[in-house]
Amino acid sequence: MRILIDARFTRTDHHDGISRYGASLIAAVAGLADVTMLISDERQLALLPDVPHVLMGSPLSPAEVFLAREINRLAPDVVFSPMQTMGSWGRKYALVLTLHDLIYYQNRTPPSFLPLPVRVLWRLYHLGYWPQRLLLNRADVVATISDTTASLMARHRLTRRPVRVVGNAPQASAVSRPPGGEPERSLLYMGSFMPYKNVETVIAGMAGLQGYTLHLLSRVSAGRRAELEQLIPQGAAVVFHDGVSDDEYDALLARATALVTLSRAEGYGLPVIEAMAAGTPVVAADTPIFREVGGSAAILVDPDDPAAFTAAIRALGDHDRWDRAATEGRARAAAYSWERSARQLLDAAEEALRLHRER
Known part of the structure; x- marks a missing residue:
């Protein structure tokens, strides 16, 4: 054929x-x-x-x-x-x-x-x-x-x-986590900044996450960046990378506490399964597509509730909970x-x- x-x-x-x-x-x-x-x-x-x-x-x-x-x-x-x-x-x-x-x-x-x-x-x-x-x-x-x-x-x-x-x-993961080490208090968002991606709720949730840094990895227009910067809570750490290479993305995944996305609509949500393949826990919106892709390995929260997002990240501060999420994520990703x-x-x-x- x-x-x-x-x-x-x-x-x-x-x-x-x-x-x-x-x-x-x-x-x-x-x-x-x-x-x-x-x-x-x-x-x-x-x-x-x-x-x-x-x-x-x-x-x-x-x-x-x-x-x-x-x-x-x-x-x-x-x-x-x-x-x-x-x-x-x-x-x-x-x-x-x-x-x-x-x-x-x-x-x-x-x-x-x-x-x-x-x-x-x-x-x-x-x-x-x-x-x-x-x-x-x-x-x-x-x-x-x-x-x-x-x-x-x-x-x-x-x-x-x-x-x-x-x-x-997912692509074959190049992420290599240091054995037995604690993850950095960093959160990664990989995706566009269109309104349905709901980055606003992630930023709002940073109000209760002192000590954590939110890394917004994708390219963003100057106008959209200015809109989002106005929403950053006082004292919250948010970094706009405006695009990263594959190697830079892998390096960030190797250290992160979680990949996060509260998008209200996705056809698949590839960063979710890529993060899981790398052993990085995922906090995602509780929607049909993330339930399908992430299964029970993803930590799912109400996409309209910043406090629920904050609580999910704080829960990953417990090493046993983080380690369990990382292990379950790898197993889930292996199915794809x-x-x-x-x-x-x-x-x-x-x-x-x-x-x-x-x-």
Whole structure:
């Protein structure tokens, strides 16, 4: 089976969630099948595995509508896209499209890196569910990254196609904790600063955590940083890193008391499982997706209650409680792997090929 995987949403400087998801899947599937990846910028190759590739147009171009004509010439059996917007008019191959989450139906602010015309269309697209149905029903099989999102898709009747989970997974951890040592009183947040991420409640919870430092690791705009700085309680220690490298992130994880996130909406929440794989406890919002991903290993709190967040962190000040959370987290993370995800993708691809041939 010849599989073409769309890697055109790979970033050129650093991975975001979808970029890392696609690159990791390509690396895992390439060891099991005949894989070619589709790119739109040769700079993307720096963040992609050494796999045969074909250069195509940008997925944000109006010419995307006619992309299937170009792909037909490559004669793949199956095409897998980590997004749902891939052009498919006139395709002669089986197609698996991916929907990661439904976050933007309730939180319609689009990603800032998108061009202005695309951001306008993004908002219009998420005013109702019918455009999503049109896109997803063009596929033979629809993939998503969690059972939580699959359940939401079924609730809103987003597609008539089979929905299959092709899960996310942590990278191999490079974190090495000193044996028997106490963690630093540091808390890590890795994620964007969009309103639904609810960083405000984490900052508010720092009022009761003297002696702890909250590290906000991701890149942040000057305007958003100024908004958040106004919320820092007097005497609280909050550090804006405005982006960290993988090595810097690993070094911080190796010393931290916990990774924290009180996000109200996620498709998966990759930093949660990455922290667990590193043996770093997680304090997260008590929401369906974090219950699914973190299981009983994550310490879940009301995302609207700063005092509950504060109490959870204080509880980790007990060495036995911290050690138990770290051990349970490692065990939970072991259930997720890119090899497992690759097998899920291949199962979805085989099903898509069968359904395509039957039509």
